Amino acid sequence: MSKADFSDAALVLVGHGSTLNAESSAPTYQHADEIRRRHLFGQVVECFWKLEPGIAGVLRGVFAPRVFIVPLFISEGYFTEQVVPRELGFCSNDQKDFPRIQKRGNQTLYYCGPVGTHESMTEVLLARAREIVEKFPFPRLPKPKDTALFIAGHGTGNNENSRKAIERQVEIIQKRNLYAEVYPLFMEEEPRVGDCYKMASVKNIVMVPFFISDGLHSYEDIPEMLGEPKQVVQERLKSGQPTWRNPTERQGKLLWYSPSIGNEPHIADVILERVQEISLKAD
Structure with missing residues (x-):
């Protein structure tokens, strides 16, 4: 990344966001702040699917001749292949294949791959697994x-690619x-998620x-799927406690x-590598 000059370019980070949980936007702001600190781009902007500023209007405030758009999503799937490109005007509602580099007036837009499919995510996942048992080595x-290591994802019937990033890491x-x-x-x-107890030998x-x-x-749905009563999860949330006690014994397993992987500092570097990849393709 250091060899390329992006001072004439803007970076747009696209997050999902949630109106139900303020922390959902935190990783997007964290990585945007880190990249701003490095002074690599003329402008760094955040936008979200479920929060303001929204995806559809974000480009109105971006005037750089080159605009690199990086989706902070785990997989190539429903959101990165359909929702986000449609909101940005890269494709129409029913268009599945679209050019990731598009000229629009005096600007060239570059739609990068999601961070979650980057090869270095393996190390992030393994680090998270190591850290949690080292932090709670009881008994x-x-x-x-x-x-047994389980990698948990959302999954969706809307796009068969949504599970591929997780299966690839496994x-x-x-x-x-x-x-x-x-x-x-x-x-x-x-x-x-709840099948883990019978799957693990x-x-x-x-x-x-x-x-x-x-x-x-991660805070509510998965702990409940793992067997924590909804009332217990909600009480822990209200009091600021973790919704899952590590380790918990259930169904004969420990x-x-x-935590999720999104606030891992290395992801800022992954974002920059995604920009570099598509920039080199365009040259």
């Missing part, structure tokens, strides 16, 4: 060889032979939610549940 620190980690077992799990597809389970932000899904 003793479990060895990876005695542990495949990569399986080949490293670090854990006894490695599986994908989904909120809205099979296998489901070992006692110890570590689950990492492959989400950009900690919000409704389960550690980590």
Whole structure:
């Protein structure tokens, strides 16, 4: 990234956002602030699908001749291939294939790949898994060889690609032979989050939610799917406590549940690599 000059360019970071949880937008602002601090771009702008400033109007305030748009999403799927491009005017409602580099007046727009499909996400996931058991080594620190690792995602029937990023990470980690077992799990597809207890053949389970932000899904939905009563989850939320106690014993298993990966500082570098990739393609 240091060899290229982006001082004439704008960077637009696209997050999902949520009206139900203020923390959902935090990673987008965190990484935007970090990239601003490095003074690489003429302008850095945030926008969101479910919050203001919205995606549809963000380009009205961007006047740089080159505009790089990076979706802070996990996978190539419904949002990155349909919703975000449509809101930005890259494609129409029913158009699935569209040019990722488009000329619009005096500007050239570059629509980058999502951060979650970048190859370095493997290290982010493994770091999260290590950190959570090291932070809560009770009753003793479990060895990876005695542990099943689950990567949890959303999943959706709207786009078959939405689960591919998670399945790809599972495949990569399986080949490293670090854990006894490695599986994908989904909120809205099979296998489901709550299936982890019967899927794991070992006692110890570590689950990492492959989400950009900690919000409704990671704080509430997944703990409830793992067996925490809704009332308990809500009471813990109100009092500012973690909604999952690490580790929790349930159905004969001991389960550690980590935070989402979105606030990992390395993601700022992934954003810059996405910009570099599409810039080189355009040259």
